[in-house]
Amino acid sequence: MNVLERLSVVSKITELLESAKVAQPLERLSIMPNIFDLFSKLGVSFSADNEEEQKSVRTPDQVSNDNNALFEKYLAGGFNDESVEDFKQTMHKVNDLGLPFDSVKDGVISWFTANEDQIAA
Structure with a gap:
């Protein structure tokens, strides 16, 4: 991923985080997986325990x-x-x-x- 692509992903993460601040609590739950996906694109890994916890969350x-x-x-x-x-x-x-x-x-x-x-x- 080149620098421009990385900046674009960071920009999307920032937008989602800003929207999560003003979102209703349950809306935040639908925003968070998108943020995690974008972080993964940047190479940020989450521990296996955290991934399992995310999968088990209802x-x-x-x-x-x-x-x-x-x-x-x-x-x-x-x-x-x-x-x-x-x-x-x-x-x-x-x-x-x-x-x-x-x-x-x-x-x-x-x-x-x-x-x-x-x-x-």
Whole structure:
């Protein structure tokens, strides 16, 4: 792949990442595989464990509406007012129900941002 092709791929990744920032939580789930594919074109490899995890993640169509509502609330910061212990339980629950790791991580970052005072304690 020549330099111009690589720049084009990087540009596409940037566009997808920007659209993921403003996308609804479930829309982000459909954007992420495209980003992973583009990174692969650049030669960025993902560990075998991560690839297996991505294959085992259920799509939004495969989970119930209740789970989708829970995922949306989690990704929107709806649990940011929970105590540390309660949030840990919520985080494990959405992970166990099939929310992709990167999305679980986004929720944790949101909780930490909203609860900086608890982190310093």
